[in-house]
Amino acid sequence: xxxxxxxxxxxxxxxxxxxxxxxxxxxxxxxxxxxxxxxxxxxxxxxxxxxxxxxxxxxxxxxxxxxxxxxxxxxxxxxxxxxxxxxxxxxxxxxxxxxxxxxxxxxxxxxxxxxxxxxxxxxxxxxxxxxxxxxxxxxxxxxxxxxxxxxxxxxxxxxxxxxxxxxxxxxxxxxxxxxxxxxxxxxxxxxxxxxxxxxxxxxxxxxxxxxxxxxxxxxxxxxxxxxxxxxxxxxxxxxxxxxxxxxxxxxxxxxxxxxxxxxxxxxxxxxxxxxxxxxxxxxxxxxxxxxxxxxxxxxxxxxxxxxxxxxxxxxxxxxxxxxxxxxxxxxxxxxxxxxxxxxxxxxxxxxxxxxxxxxxxxxxxxxxxxxxxxxxxxxxxxxxxxxxxxxxxxxxxxxxxxxxxxxxxxxxxxxxxxxxxxxxxxxxxxxxxxxxxxxxxxxxxxxxxxxxxxxxxxxxxxxxxxxxxxxxxxxxxxxxxxxxxxxxxxxxxxxxxxxxxxxxxxxxxxxxxxxxxxxxxxxxxxxxxxxxxxxxxxxxxxxxxxxxxxxxxxxxxxxxxxxxxxxxxxxxxxxxxxxxxxxxxxxxxxxxxxxxxxxxxxxxxxxxxxxxxxxxxxxxxxxxxxxxxxxxxxxxxxxxxxxxxxxxxxxxxxxxxxxxxxxxxxxxxxxxxxxxxxxxxxxxxxxxxxxxxxxxxxxxxxxxxxxxxxxxxx
Numbered sequence: 001x002x003x004x005x006x007x008x009x010x011x012x013x014x015x016x017x018x019x020x021x022x023x024x025x026x027x028x029x030x031x032x033x034x035x036x037x038x039x040x041x042x043x044x045x046x047x048x049x050x051x052x053x054x055x056x057x058x059x060x061x062x063x064x065x066x067x068x069x070x071x072x073x074x075x076x077x078x079x080x081x082x083x084x085x086x087x088x089x090x091x092x093x094x095x096x097x098x099x100x101x102x103x104x105x106x107x108x109x110x111x112x113x114x115x116x117x118x119x120x121x122x123x124x125x126x127x128x129x130x131x132x133x134x135x136x137x138x139x140x141x142x143x144x145x146x147x148x149x150x151x152x153x154x155x156x157x158x159x160x161x162x163x164x165x166x167x168x169x170x171x172x173x174x175x176x177x178x179x180x181x182x183x184x185x186x187x188x189x190x191x192x193x194x195x196x197x198x199x200x201x202x203x204x205x206x207x208x209x210x211x212x213x214x215x216x217x218x219x220x221x222x223x224x225x226x227x228x229x230x231x232x233x234x235x236x237x238x239x240x241x242x243x244x245x246x247x248x249x250x251x252x253x254x255x256x257x258x259x260x261x262x263x264x265x266x267x268x269x270x271x272x273x274x275x276x277x278x279x280x281x282x283x284x285x286x287x288x289x290x291x292x293x294x295x296x297x298x299x300x301x302x303x304x305x306x307x308x309x310x311x312x313x314x315x316x317x318x319x320x321x322x323x324x325x326x327x328x329x330x331x332x333x334x335x336x337x338x339x340x341x342x343x344x345x346x347x348x349x350x351x352x353x354x355x356x357x358x359x360x361x362x363x364x365x366x367x368x369x370x371x372x373x374x375x376x377x378x379x380x381x382x383x384x385x386x387x388x389x390x391x392x393x394x395x396x397x398x399x400x401x402x403x404x405x406x407x408x409x410x411x412x413x414x415x416x417x418x419x420x421x422x423x424x425x426x427x428x429x430x431x432x433x434x435x436x437x438x439x440x441x442x443x444x445x446x447x448x449x450x451x452x453x454x455x456x457x458x459x460x461x462x463x464x465x466x467x468x469x470x471x472x473x474x475x476x477x478x479x480x481x482x483x484x485x486x487x488x489x490x491x492x493x494x495x496x497x498x499x500x501x502x503x504x505x506x507x508x509x510x511x512x513x514x515x516x517x518x519x520x521x522x523x524x525x526x527x528x529x530x531x532x533x534x535x536x537x538x539x540x541x542x543x544x545x546x547x548x549x550x551x552x553x554x555x556x557x558x559x560x561x562x563x564x565x566x567x568x569x570x571x572x573x574x575x576x577x578x579x580x581x582x583x584x585x586x587x588x589x590x591x592x593x594x595x596x597x598x599x600x601x602x603x604x605x606x607x608x609x610x611x612x613x614x615x616x617x618x619x620x621x622x623x624x625x626x627x628x629x630x631x632x633x634x635x636x637x638x639x640x641x642x643x644x645x646x647x648x649x650x651x652x653x654x655x656x657x658x659x660x661x662x663x664x665x666x667x668x669x670x671x672x673x674x675x676x677x678x679x680x681x682x683x684x685x686x687x688x689x690x691x692x693x694x695x696x697x698x699x700x701x702x703x704x705x706x707x708x709x710x711x712x713x714x
Contacts, residue, residue: 030304035286038311042282045315045322046369047275058254066246066260068239077258079235087232088225094217102164105209108135109157116150136208141201152198159202164209278369285365292357299620300350305459305572309349314362316451317342325370332376333415333436336383339363340407340444343384344400345451347391349461355391359384375418379411383440386410400449408441462571467515470570477522477568487533488524491633492517494688499629502680506673508621516577517626519570523561523578527553547594551587551611558582558613580623581630582613583663617662621669625677628655632681642689651682 108131115128125146132142145153239245239259246256293310294301301307320338324330339359346355363384367377390403412433419429456466473479481489496517503510528534530553545553558579565575591611597603618624631654636647655678658664664674 031301031307034304034307034311035290038315039282039286041315042318043279045318046282046366047278048322048326058252058257060252062246062248062250062252065244065248066256068243068245068259073236073238074259076235076237076255078255079237080232083235084229084232088229091221091225091228094220094224102209104135105160105164105205108132109153109160112145113150113153113157116148116153137201137204141204144198144201148198156198156202156205160205163202163206281365281368285361288361289358293354296357297351297354300354305461306350309455309459309461310346310354310358313342313345314358317362318366321366321370321372325372325376331432331436332373333379333411333432334439334443335366335372335376335380336407336411336437336440337443337447339380339384340387340404340440341447341451343387344391344403344444344448345455347388348448348452348463349455352388352391356388359388375415375422378418379414379437379440382410382414383407383444387444400445404441404445404448406441407444408438411440412437460569460571462512462573464511466571467511467574470515470574471518477525477564477570478518480525481522485521485524485528485531485534487535488521488528488531491533491637492519492521495520495626495629495633498633498681498684498688499625501684502625502629502677503622505676505680506621506625508625512573512577513622513625516574516581516622517629519561519565519574520578520581520626520630521557521561522564523557523559525564526557526560530554531557547590547597548606548610550593551590554587554590555582555613576619577623577626580616580618581626583617583623583627583658583661584612584615585627585631585658585661585663587611587613616666618664618667618669620667621673624664624667624669624674627658627663628677629681631658632685636685636689639689642685644686647685647689648682651678651685 111128111131115125129142129146132145137145145156148156245259246252290301293307300310317338320341321335324332324334324338342362343355343359346358360381363377363380366372367374367380386406386409387403390399390406415432415437416429419432452463452465455461456463469475473482478489481492496514499517500510500514502508503513524531524534558581561578562575565578570578586608588611591608594603594606594611598605618627632651635650635654636642639646639650655674659674
C-alpha cells in the first residue's frame with residue numbers, strides 16, 4: 001500500500017538496476033562498503049591462482065590438438081631433474097679421520113725401532129710380527145720391516161710422518177685423497193734412496209693407517225652432491241611453431257603443462273581478457289542480486305546489518321566453493337555443502353524469496369568463475385532447492401535436520417542421474433552417491449546449526465530459535481511482567497494468540513508476531529498501576545489528571561518499552577514492532593476529555609497531535625496485525641456484553657479508523673489481507689468471549705429447594 005512499493009512494482013527491472021547503482025554511488029555509504037568488500041573477497045577467492053595458471057589440469061583429456069603458437073625453447077623439467085640426480089650420484093662419499101689416528105702408527109714404529117736397535121730375543125720379533133699383522137700390513141711389508149736396519153726404519157718413519165701431516169691439514173678426505181697421500185709417502189721414501197721394497201712399505205702403512213681410521217661425513221657428502229646437482233645445466237628442448245604439443249583425445253601430463261606454460265597456451269586464467277571477463281561476471285551477478293533485493297526487499301536493502309549477514313553468507317559459500325574446486329583431494333560434488341548451508345541460513349535469517357533469487361545467480365557465477373564441471377553445478381542447484389523447500393522458519397532443530405536430510409537425498413539422486421548418464425563404474429557410483437551425497441546434507445545441517453547461534457550473538461538477528469527462547473515464561477522480562485503487571489501480562493498473551501492466528505491467515509511470520517505481542521507492552525512496567533488492567537479496584541489513577549498529562553503517561557509506555565527492549569538485547573525486529581504497535585493513533589479517551597474542557601471554556605485548544613502516539617507507523621504486515629489485534633482485544637474486553645454482533649461492530653470500527661488515519665500506508669499490506677486479518681480476529685474473539693449460562697446464586701438455590709418442603713410440612 002506504499003508509494004514506494006507501487007513504484008517498485010510498476011517500474012522496469014532495468015531502471016531498478018540503475019537505481020541500485022546510483023544509490024551505492026551517491027548515498028550508499030555502508031551499503032557500498034559492504035558491496036565492495038564482498039566483491040573483493042569473492043574476486044580474491046575465485047581469481048586466486050588464475051595469474052599465470054592454467055586452464056588445464058594433469059589428466060584432462062583435450063578436445064582438440066594443442067599446438068605451439070611460435071618457435072621456442074623450453075626447459076625439460078624431467079630431463080633436467082634426471083641430469084641433476086646423475087651429477088649428484090657421481091660425487092663420492094667424503095670421509096674424516098678419527099681423532100688420534102696417528103697414535104697407533106707412532107706406537108708401532110717406536111716398538112719397531114726399539115726391537116731393531118736391541119736385536120733382542122726372537123720372541124720380541126715374534127710379538128712385533130704379530131702386532132704388525134694385526135695392524136693390517138701385508139706379509140711382504142711385515143718381512144721388510146723386520147729385516148731392515150735402524151737407519152732405514154728412521155728414514156721410513158720420516159716419509160710416513162710427512163704424509164700423515166698432510167692428512168692432518170685436510171678437513172675432509174676422499175678415496176682419491178687416500179691414494180694420493182699413500183703414493184706421496186712412497187715418493188718421499190724413494191727420494192731418500194730407499195730401495196723400491198721400502199717405498200712399497202711406506203705406501204702400504206699410510207693406506208692401512210688411513211683406511212682403518214676413516215669415518216663417513218654425511219653432511220659434507222650431501223653438500224657436495226647438492227652443489228653438483230645445482231651446477232648441472234638445465235636440459236633445454238626446442239619446439240617449432242605449429243608443432244603439436246598434445247594431440248586430441250590424449251591426456252595432459254605434467255610435461256605438457258610445462259610446455260603450455262612456457263608457450264602461453266591455455267594459461268593465465270588464463271590471459272588478461274579471461275581475468276577481466278570473470279571479474280565483470282562477478283560485478284554483473286552482484287548488480288543483479290542487489291537490484292532484486294532493492295526492488296522486492298527494500299526493508300532488507302535498507303537494513304545494513306542484514307546486508308552484512310547476507311554478504312558474509314555469500315563470502316563463506318564462496319570460500320567453501322573455492323576450496324572444493326581448487327584442492328584436488330576434494331570431490332567437486334561437495335559443492336552442495338556451500339549451496340545447502342547458505343540456503344538454509346538465508347531462508348531462516350533473511351528471506352525465502354530473496355534466497356530463491358540470489359542463490360541461482362550466485363551458483364551460476366561460481367560455476368563460470370571457477371570453471372566448475374556441469375555435474376557439480378547440477379548437484380549444487382539441486383541441494384540449494386532442497387534446502388529452500390524445507391527451510392521454513394523452523395520452530396525447532398528438527399526442521400533443520402529435515403532440511404539436511406532433504407539435501408542428502410536430492411544430492412544422492414542427482415549424483416545417481418549423473419552417474420547413469422556418464423556410465424561410471426558401480427563402485428565409483430556407490431562412493432559418489434552415498435559418501436558425497438550424504439556428506440552434503442550432513443555438513444549442511446552441522447554448519448547451519450553451528451553458525452546460527454553465532455549470527456544470533458554477533459548480529460542480534462531474529463531467528464526462530466531465539467524467538468522460542470523469548471517465549472519462555474521464565475524469561476526475565478516476562479516474569480517481571482507477570483508479577484508486577486499481571487493484567488498487562490494476560491492482555492499480551494491473549495493479543496499474541498489473536499495476532500498469531502491472523503498472521504497464519506495471511507502468510508505473515510506468525511512466530512515473530514506472537515513473541516512481539518508478548519513484549520509489546522513491557523514499557524508499562526515503568527508505571528504499572530497507571531494502567532487500569534493492573535488495578536484490582538478497576539479505578540485508574542489518571543482519572544483526575546490533566547488530559548495532556550494522562551496522554552503523555554499512556555503514550556510514554558511505547559518509548560519506555562523500546563528502551564527496556566534494547567537494554568535486554570531483544571532482537572531488532574521485535575523492538576521495531578514494539579515501537580510501531582500503536583503507530584500514530586489518537587489516544588481518544590484523553591482527547592475527548594480535552595475537547596470537553598475546551599468546549600466548557602476550562603482550557604485552550606491544545607491540538608490533536610499532543611494526543612497521538614509518537615509512532616512510527618507499522619512498516620510491515622506483522623506490525624499491522626499487532627496494531628489491530630491489540631486495539632481489538634482491549635476494546636472488546638471493555639464491553640459489558642461482548643455479543644458476536646457487538647464484537648463485529650467494534651472490530652469493524654477499529655479497522656475503519658486505522659485505515660482512515662493512514663496507519664497502514666507505510667507497510668506492504670493489501671485490503672484483501674486486512675479483510676482476512678479482520679475475519680481471523682472476529683473468529684478468535686468470538687471464541688474467547690463466548691457467552692455462558694449464568695450460574696444461580698448458591699444461597700438463592702438453597703432457599704428455592706427448601707421452600708417446597710416447608711409448604712408440604714405446613
